[in-house]
Amino acid sequence: MVSGRVVVEAVRPEVDGGRFPIKRVIGDAVDVEADIFADGHDVVAAHVRYRKAGTKTWDRVRMEPTGNDTFRGAFRVTQLGTYEYTVAGYIDEFASWRRDLAKKLDAHQNVAIDLIEGAVIVERTAKRAKGSDRGLLLGFAERLRGGEPDVARDTELEALMDRHFQPAHVCAYDRVFSVFVSPHQAQFAAWYEFFPRSFGGFKGAEEYLTDIAQMGFDVVYIPPVHPIGVTNRKGRNNSTEAGPDDPGSPWAIGSSDGGHTAIDPSLGTLDDFKRFMVKANACGMDIALDLAFQCSPDHPWVTEHPEWFRHRADGSIAFAENPPKRYEDIYPIDFETEDHEALWMALREVVDFWIDFGIHIFRVDNPHTKPFAFWEWLIGGVHLAHPEVMFLAEAFTRPKVMNRLAKIGFDQSVTYFTWRTSRHELQEYFTELTSPSVRDFFRPNLWPNTPDILPYHLQHAGQPTFMARFVLASTLGATYGIYGPAFELQENAPLAPGREEYLNSEKYELRDWKIEDPRNLAEFIAHVNRIRHENIALHADRSLRFHETQNDALVAYSKCSDDGSNLIVCIVNLDPDNTQGGWLHLPLEEFGIRPDEPFPVHDLLTEARYVWQGEWNFVELDPHSVPAHVLRLRHRMPKEEDFEYYA
C-alpha cells in the first residue's frame, strides 16, 4: 500500500512546532485540533493519540470533524508531569462505502456490485473478529451478497464494524507534542509578599500569617532568607554607605554565617523558618522562596570557588553592573565559567535543599540575566523529579525574553500589568496573553506593586486607585500578587520625582507597619479573594474577553467556566476622580442568554442585584464608593428554588 494519502497538518495547541511543551493544570481537558484530509472523496477520520511520558502504549480518542477539514478531540490530564500527544488520520473504508451506496440508491443506480464490495469489507473485518461477533459479521456479509441494500444502514452492523475497526492508510503526524501538567495552584493563586524581618523575624511574623490568611491569600512569598553580606552593604534608600544598624538588602546573599542554604540570624534559625512554614501551611497557604543566584562579596563561595565568578583585568572579582548602574554589594555568578558543571550542580543542590525542606514554589530573581540554557536544564531536571514544584520568573524585561523564559520551563511569569493602566493598554495586552499560543506557555502573575516598583499611577494615589488596581489584578489574572502591607496601607510616597521606587524602601531598612490604620484595605481584599475562590470562572485566564463600554474610562471583561455555568463580568472605573457611566455591550447569544429575556445580575462586590435585558445595559461607577462591578450573570430567570437566593 502506498502511504501518504491522508495528510495531518497544523496540529494545535503547540509551541514553536513542538520545541516546547504546552502547559496545563491537573484535571484540564486538552482540546486538540488538526487539519486532516486526503486526496479524492473517501471519508477521513482521526484520533488524538496521547500517553503519559514514559508509557509505551498510546491511548486514543476519536476526533470529530468541525468543518473546513478541521477535526477536534480532547483528552484529560489527571497526573502531574509530562504527557505526549499527537494525531493520526486515516481513511474510513466502510464509512466511505456506506456513504456512496446511499447516494447511488437515492439516484436509483444499480448497486449490485457495490453490495458485493461491501460484503468483502465486512468479511475482511470478520477475519479479525472472534466468537459470536465473527458469525454476526459473516451473516451481514451474506445478506449483502444476497442483494439486501438495507443491511448497510443496520446499526448493529455499524457497531460491529466499529468494534473491530482497523484503520487503513493511517498517517501519523510527524511530530509528537508534549504538555506539562502542574498543580492547580500554578494557575490559580493569590500571592502576598512581605518582609518577615519587619515583623521581628520568623517568630514575630508567625502571628501576621493569620492576618494574611484572613485576607484570603494562598501563597506567601518572602524575600531571600539568607545571611546578608557586610562588604559594600547598602544603606537606607539604596545609599552606598550603610549605617551600623542598617540590615542590608536581602538580595546581597551570603556572609560568614553561610550562603544560599543558611538562614539570616536576624530572622531566626532553620527550625524557626520550618515552624513559620508549617504555620503558613496550617493556614492553608504555601511559602514561596526567593531564588536569587548571586552572591555578596562575603558569600562562602567567593573564597571556596573564586572560579565561579568573573575576574577583571586587575584580578578583582567583577561586581554587578548595567552601565552606568553599579551594584557593588553583589557579585554575579559566572555561568560560563570553565567549571560550570560543578557550579550548575551546586545551584541545583540549593534548589533540592529547599525542596527537601518543604518548599515547592520558587520566585526566581532576574532570571533574564542568566543563560536560558541553565534554566532549561535546571527546571527540566527539577520538574522530572518533582512535577509539583513551580518557578515564577521575575523577569521585568523585553517581551521576547519573557516569552522565552516561559517556554523553557518557568511555570509563571510576571507581567507588564504593573504599568498597563488605560483601557486600550489593558485590552491589548491581556488579549495577547490569552491568545494562542502565548496562553499555552505563558502563565501571567499580575502585580500592582512590588518592593522594587511603585509605579507612577500609585504615587500619591488614593483609595480609588488602589481598589481599582486590586480588582484589575485579581480578576484579570487568575494568579496575582501584592507586596504588603505597603499595598493595603496605600503606601504611595516615591523615592524621588521620576523614580518608580518606594521612599524608605523595605529592601534596605525595617519598617514599622501600622496594620491597624483605618485606611487598611484588608477587608476589601478578603472580600475579593472570597469571590475569586467561590467563582471558578476566575480560576483561569483562557476565557478572558473584553467588552465594549462606550466610555474609555470603563474597562469591561468577562470570564467563564469551561462548562459555561459560572459567568463573571467585571467593569472597572479607571478614573480615580470622577463617577463614570456608559453603555455596556454583552454578547448575549454567546453567553446563552436570549436577547428578549430579562436576566438577573448580581454584583458580588456590593451585593447589589439588577435585572438586565438586551445586549446594551447602562453601568455607572463612583470611584469614591467602589470603583468596580464584579457581576455574576445568571443564564436564566430564577425559578422557585432560586427564591432564597433573591430573598
Add this chain to the structure above:
Amino acid sequence: MVSGRVVVEAVRPEVDGGRFPIKRVIGDAVDVEADIFADGHDVVAAHVRYRKAGTKTWDRVRMEPTGNDTFRGAFRVTQLGTYEYTVAGYIDEFASWRRDLAKKLDAHQNVAIDLIEGAVIVERTAKRAKGSDRGLLLGFAERLRGGEPDVARDTELEALMDRHFQPAHVCAYDRVFSVFVSPHQAQFAAWYEFFPRSFGGFKGAEEYLTDIAQMGFDVVYIPPVHPIGVTNRKGRNNSTEAGPDDPGSPWAIGSSDGGHTAIDPSLGTLDDFKRFMVKANACGMDIALDLAFQCSPDHPWVTEHPEWFRHRADGSIAFAENPPKRYEDIYPIDFETEDHEALWMALREVVDFWIDFGIHIFRVDNPHTKPFAFWEWLIGGVHLAHPEVMFLAEAFTRPKVMNRLAKIGFDQSVTYFTWRTSRHELQEYFTELTSPSVRDFFRPNLWPNTPDILPYHLQHAGQPTFMARFVLASTLGATYGIYGPAFELQENAPLAPGREEYLNSEKYELRDWKIEDPRNLAEFIAHVNRIRHENIALHADRSLRFHETQNDALVAYSKCSDDGSNLIVCIVNLDPDNTQGGWLHLPLEEFGIRPDEPFPVHDLLTEARYVWQGEWNFVELDPHSVPAHVLRLRHRMPKEEDFEYYA
C-alpha cells in the same frame, strides 16, 4: 564555554516549520527575519547563512536590528533550483565593551580596568590577524593599555575588528529552511487556453497563434493532445451517446492510436505539434501541456497494465465516479496498486517525454484526486533535474487541499477568483493569498472562465462584466488566464439554468469561432497586457493591498515595485449597469507622497491624466465606457525632464 546564551527564534519566511520550501523567482531578494536575543545586556548580532543546495560552504550576510529583538537581512537568489538558508546569532564582545565604556565615560566613572579589558579583546583579535593588520591592532591595544579611552571610538580600529571578527557564543538556528527558485515566468504570465481542434488541428491553429501573441499573452495552454477513446465516448453537451462525428472529450485519453505520449491524429502528427510549439516560441509564447493522469477504456495501458486500474467485485475495471456522478469514458489510475513503483515511473516517463520534446509548463488536471505523496515525489524529481519546469495545479477544491498541493511542489495554483465577485469577497480572499505564509508557497493563477466553468455572473452578461472581470484577473493576479475565444467573444450561454457550464461546450464538440465579431475584446485585452508588461508593479502579488472607496461597488487596490518606483492603483466598478462614484482613500505617506503636495495620476487604460491632492480623491466609473481605472501614480510633481510625459 557554555552554549545557549543566544536564542534565535521565529525565523521567517517559512512554511510549516521548514517542512516545505518557500517559493521565489530568479533575481528575488529573500528577506529573512528572526527574533534574536541573549540573557543579560551584551550586544547581540546575527547573520543570515545561505547557500545553493549541494554547496558545502555557507555565504553570510549581516542582519540589522529592527527593534523589539527582531533582526532582518536579505540575500539574492540568482540561480534556478533550491537554496538553503538559516540564521546564526552571536554575542558581539567588542561592541558590548565599546557601548559599556561609552556609558561609563558619560557617567564619569573610572574606566582604567575597562581599557585594559578592551586591550585584551583587541589583542585576542590580533592573534587571528596577519601582516600589517596585526601590527595595527597591537598598536591600538597598547594605546588602550596606556589609558587612552578615545581609542575605543577610532573608526580604523572598528574596521579592523570587523575584518577579523570571530563571533562568540554562536547559536545557529536548529533548522535549515529552503527556497525553490523558478523562472520569472512562474510568477508573471498571461495565459490563453484554446482548443486547436476547433481551428483545424495544429496546422490550422498555427495561424491563430499570431492573434494570441498580438493580444499579449505569454503562455498558450492547450487541452490534452492525445488520442481520444471511443468506448463510452461523450457526445455534445456531455450526453452519454456520442454521434459518429462527435470528437469526444480530450480528457478521455488513449485509443488504439496510443496514450499519453501520442498525438490525436485529428490534431496532426508529433511533428505538426513540434512546428506549432516552435511557432508559439517564435511569437514569444510558451506552450503549456495538459497533464491528465487518467485513461479512456481504450488506452493501451488498460490491456498492457490492467493491474494499474481498480477492479470491481465483478472483475470489471472501475470507471470514474463521484456518486451519484458517473464518468463512464474515464478509468482513474489506481495509484495504490501493488505495482505502484512501475506505474509511478511510467507517469514520470510521460512527463520526461514532453520535457524532452520541449515543454516546460504543465497544467495538471484534478491533482487533488491523486495522492499527495505521488505529486511530491514526481514534482520533486522533475524539479531536481529541471528546475525550470512548472506545474499548475488545476484543483478547484477545498482550501486546505489546494494549499497542500502548493506546498508539496506545484508552482502555481488555480484560485477561487472565478467565483469571487463582491468587493468584500475579493478583498478578503486576496488579502489571505498575499499574507505570510500563504504568499510564500501559493502562487495564484486567476481565471475568469475555463472550459469547465461559465460562472453565474458571466451568464447572459455583457461587455461591462467581461471587461471588469478581465481587469480584475489581470491586475489582481500577476499570473492569470482566460479560456478563449469564448472569453473575448463574450460567450455567455449556460448549458441550463443553475448549471455553471457552457452550452455547446467545446469539450465535446468543435466550435466555429467568429473572431471577426465586432464585440471581440481582443484590442482591450492587448492594451491591458501591454500595461502589465510595462509596469513591474504588476509583475508580482506580494505588494497587493486594498484601499477604501466609500462605495461597495468600487473595489480599489494597489501594487508597487520593490523599489517603490512603479506604483499602480486600480479601481474597478463591480456594477455592470450603473455609473458608480465614491471617495477613494490612499495612504499617501506610505506611498512617499506628501499630503499637501499635488501628485499626477495617469490612467493607463484611457490615457486620462489628473492631478490629485490629499488622501481622499473622488473617482467615478461608467461601466458602459471603461469599468476600471488602472492608474499610475507619480511620487513627485513633474520636473522639466518629465515634460514630454505630460505633453
